[in-house]
Amino acid sequence: MATRATRATSGKTTEATSEAAACGQLADAHSPRTGAARTFPVLEVFGPVLQGEGRMIGAQTHFVRFGYCDSRCAWCDTLYAVEPAQVQAEAEWLDVDAIVARLASLGAQTPWVTLSGGNPAIHDLGALVERLHATGRKVAIETQGTVFRPWLAQCDVVTVSPKPPSSGMVTDHARLARFTALPQSNLKVVVFDDADFAYARDIHLRYPNRPCYLQPGNAVGQDDTAALLAKLDWLAQRAMHDHAMANAVVLPQLHTLMYGNRRGV
Ligand code: SF4
Secondary structure, eight states, X not given: OBOOOOOEETTEEOOOOHHHHHHHHHHHTTOOOOSSSOOEEEEEEEEEEEOOSGGGTTOEEEEEEEOOOSOOOTTOSOGGGTSHHHHHHHOEEEOHHHHHHHHHXXXXXXXXXXXXXXXXXXXXXXXXXXXXXXXXXXEEEEEOSSSOOGGGGGSSEEEEOOOOGGGTOOOOHHHHHHHHTSTTEEEEEXXXXXXXXXXXXXXXXXXXXXXXXXXXOOOTTTOOHHHHHHHHHHHHHHHHTOGGGTTOEEOOOHHHHXXXXXXXX
């Protein structure tokens, strides 16, 4: 999800952090600056669909998927929005007006627009959030909790998905704590195995005031519906037999059960 150096947005100067600068270099290296509106690498604009995960599960929403990510999870299911070469090949560079127009072209307006990636937080999306609010939409964002941006506070729901050991990533809790300080934040942890469950347990105990959602890992291209439901049952049993996880919510990936593992859903 994102990257960037210090820059002025709507009269405000965003903070410059080392990770943001590093991520910003990644995105800005490919971001056309014409002197006009800033553009963003967009892989998909789609909907209406039901949100398939976490706190927003079942909510009617449109999605905007942005390219580039500062993480590289072993089991990433959206590599087309992560791998720089693939993003360069497939992304459309759209400004805020074009994104809003693309959403409007999709017909029925849902209450929600979900910003996803990649890591959408590496981009300066504050102006987009303002525009979406002005058109009567609520904004949810999905990010792994690595690059904090002040405009995240404008979003109505901030779903933070710190990555467990099976991803190969390491969690920086100093960074993650900035996200969990947002009152509209919630945590979603993907669990593939026992080590991931222990990680989810630690996350839940560290941030007890944030809603915590657990989701079984999905081996894209390998798991069929029966396998996904078996994983869900395993995870539910683990949570229900661990008192410390009594308030964690166990959910499937609704969209994979409804539509299978594919893009645009
Ligand atoms: S943080 Fe998300 S988008 Fe980025 S590599 Fe990991 S799973 Fe993929």
